Amino acid sequence: MPRERSPWQPDALLLVGHGTRDRLGTEQFFTLATLLREKLAPVDVEGCLLEFQHPTIAEGWQRLIERGARSISVAPLLLFAAGHARRDIPETIQQCANETRDRGIDARYYHGGPLSRCPQIVELLKQRISATLDGSPPDPDTALVMVGRGSYDSCATTDMRLLAEIVAHQAGFQSRAVGFYAMAEPRLPDVLDRAATEPGIRRVVVQPHLLFQGRLYDAICNQVDEARARHPQVIFDVGDYLGPTAAVADALAYRAIGSLKRKPCRA
Template identity: 50%
Template sequence: MTLSTTNRSVGVSSLGRSDGVLLVGHGTRDTVGTDQFFQLGKLLADRLSPVPVEACLLELQPPTIAEGWQRLVDRGAKAVHAVPLLLFAAGHAKSDIPDELAKCQLTTPHVRWDQSQPLSRAAELIALSLRRIDEAIRQSNLDSRSSALVMVGRGSHDPCAQADMRVLTECVARRWCFKVRQTAFYAMATPKLPETLDRIAESGEVSDILVQPHILFEGSIHQSILGIVAQARQRYPEIRFWCSGYLGPEPELVDALIRRIQQAIAVSVV
């Protein structure tokens, strides 16, 4: 299969001298995951230069949203474009982040702000997921026609976020002729990954199961997913289990973020 290339025409023409971009991550205690987040922030800053970009984190570690906001203001920003590095719209995107941004504006009322939508099913994100699956297929030499694809998300109590993950699986899986395709969740939603792997393995339909962790960076969730797959491999030695890479700080993510910023600006000026 030939993967579509990322659209490098995504540009920055909507941003001006008084604009600033605030990249908001969730935050993690994992040092590798933290470094990867700031690597992505550097990639975004390089692409948007000379527009100032500050990376901040919602929880667990600094810099906070308030600190990132103030840095942009100190750099001359009069309009802050907040771009949450979130895969789906749930509580953080709908309330936690906008609540923090509203508090920031109280301290600098001359600065306006908008917030872009989560990445969701952005074309660039789908392209990156396909690239990760392609890499795994090439490494494992599996035949998709006798294999299962399991896309596993972090999980959320928000039913819209759950549905969005299921639709994303269909968008990705239909590019391949996998015999079985299934969405699973690490937590907060069903079906969970262990029971999904058990059900597929016990069906006798496939020779291989490929798991794609639909997560952004390294961290405890990724390690737990690897552990769950390793346990399934021990329970079902007749099945070959594989894991693709997580998304990671890649140019496709940068393109998707820039597209979301431009969409938010277009809505705010209507």
């Protein structure tokens, strides 16, 4: 049964994904939008994509306006704050609001933050790692390597390093490291080589910090396969991505609530 709307809630939430050319990854994004819609009912939820596919941000915004939304929480489905969160999405939303105002409609909006180190994401990463270890705590001879996409933004890469340290510490790993697929150092192949040659290490758990299936997840798995060939004496296991889960929906709701504590934006 839908719950009653609390005074702090918006009319609607616009979920902004990055977009991917991978069919399954796209389906997973819209599955997550459905989970969020069910969680936040009766608040309206619309999913839209920054790149590659429809609906675009402008199309998603317009759908909400046409359904009567006048107070919209913008929820970026981004792991960390970089160019998309700081510039691309806010500029596009401001343009949407300006065009709406020009048609005589006054719409407020609130910008939510990226998922970053919110508690639901930390717990989900620990669950993914635990599943890779079949529910057992890590042995001293097991190393954890967390890997992110990478960014030229130093704040985003620092945030990834902090997240990796929190997760590794809480999961009980004595040996841990973080690597990046691109645009930041150290790169994943180098980190895997160092982990595999660390004295006493017999197993390396690689946890990709990615939202959905896509080319990047496949590329990381390929790099791990190459590390297996270089280090046959070490077992390499790759964890699952975050996925369209209730935990990610909870994290988005958590960030959306936080955005409503700030002053709304208007055109």
